[in-house]
Amino acid sequence: MNHQPATMRRFTDKVTIATGGSSGIGRAIAIRFAHEGSNVVIADVDLEGAEKVAQEIRGLGRQVLAVKTDVINKEDVNQMVNTAIEKFNKVDILVNGAGIVDWALLAEIEEKDWDSIFNVNTKGVFLCTQSVAKQMTKQKGGKIINIASVFGKFGVKLFSHYNASKAAVISFTQTVALELARHNINVNAICPGDTMTPMMQAEVTTLSKRFGISEKEYLDGCVAKVPLGRLGTPEDIAGLAAFLASDDAAWITGQSFNICGGFYSG
Ligand SMILES: NC(=O)c1ccc[n+]([C@@H]2O[C@H](COP(=O)([O-])OP(=O)(O)OC[C@H]3O[C@@H](n4cnc5c(N)ncnc54)[C@H](O)[C@@H]3O)[C@@H](O)[C@H]2O)c1
Numbered sequence: 001m002n003h004q005p006a007t008m009r010r011f012t013d014k015v016t017i018a019t020g021g022s023s024g025i026g027r028a029i030a031i032r033f034a035h036e037g038s039n040v041v042i043a044d045v046d047l048e049g050a051e052k053v054a055q056e057i058r059g060l061g062r063q064v065l066a067v068k069t070d071v072i073n074k075e076d077v078n079q080m081v082n083t084a085i086e087k088f089n090k091v092d093i094l095v096n097g098a099g100i101v102d103w104a105l106l107a108e109i110e111e112k113d114w115d116s117i118f119n120v121n122t123k124g125v126f127l128c129t130q131s132v133a134k135q136m137t138k139q140k141g142g143k144i145i146n147i148a149s150v151f152g153k154f155g156v157k158l159f160s161h162y163n164a165s166k167a168a169v170i171s172f173t174q175t176v177a178l179e180l181a182r183h184n185i186n187v188n189a190i191c192p193g194d195t196m197t198p199m200m201q202a203e204v205t206t207l208s209k210r211f212g213i214s215e216k217e218y219l220d221g222c223v224a225k226v227p228l229g230r231l232g233t234p235e236d237i238a239g240l241a242a243f244l245a246s247d248d249a250a251w252i253t254g255q256s257f258n259i260c261g262g263f264y265s266g
Contacts, residue, residue, distance in 0.1 A: 010246045014037065015040075016038045016040050016092065016094075017043055018042055018043065019098040020043075021040070024195070024200075025192065025195060025238070026042075028235050029237070032235065033245070034056075034060045039062050040057050041083075041084045043071070045098075051066045053066070063088070065084065067080045071120060071127060072119040072124050077124075081132055090135070090139055091132050092142055093144075095147070096129065096147060096169075099121050100121065101202070103158045103162075103206055103210070104161070105158060109160070109161055117162055117165045118161070121169065125172060133176075133185060136183065137185070142183075143185070144180075145189070145190060145241050146172070148173070149166040150191040150264050152167040152168075152256075153256075173189040174254045177253040181253055186244075188252060189256035190240055190256070191257060192260060193226065193260025194231045196233060204218050231261075240257060
């Protein structure tokens, strides 16, 4: 993946926690924020992946921690946040990027899969936000960015559990923004459309098989629905995350922003 060097340095000496920072969108955000001057904590179940991204970020001259964290586990989350505070004395930005997906029709969804999706995509956002907000409240400020999905705004066959988990994140963002506004903490959600990452590749592989078409045909079908004529890149999403974490977004809170090449505008 190519990472455009950021031309701005909006996060000099800031501290960012990026959950899901080992891969895809979370990784691109961690690297983009480091380019812009932030020190970074990568919190991910995939420690090996987190270490690799940490190595890249060290190469940019930033301080970085890779912390094995399962966002569905409250102890893990609190320990990760405490480790971040011990090392950096503060947390300025939280990006909740950890997420999983599954594809099944209503009749096929197993209870355990419903629970996994909601645990990671929704409860994980709650636990990380609650833990970090405690610190940001003491600091009298911060930015929280939740990676939801444009799929959280409409129906898509085979995605009822995933889409419901993302709709919940959009709703959670709206209410938490109201509660944290008086502490000068901005809370917003990003709703990406199809973005080429390992998660998207897994969708292409699984659903092309399910529909009996080639991966290329499946991908072409996805691209055909995008007015701007291509899938997103993780760096596209990182650019919006960086704007929302910057001072230019100081008067924005409780919003959810579609970034999907024009695929959906509601
Ligand atoms: N790729 C897309 O098209 C797309 C579109 C809309 C929204 N999103 C959302 O963007 C976010 C990032 O997705 P991606 O495409 O980069 O996926 P990805 O699979 O490349 O990355 C997800 C990361 O989350 C981590 N993770 C999974 N479960 C975890 C847990 N329990 N605790 C901590 N970390 C965990 C994984 O190890 C991985 O590093 C997800 O929330 C996803 O739902 C992705």
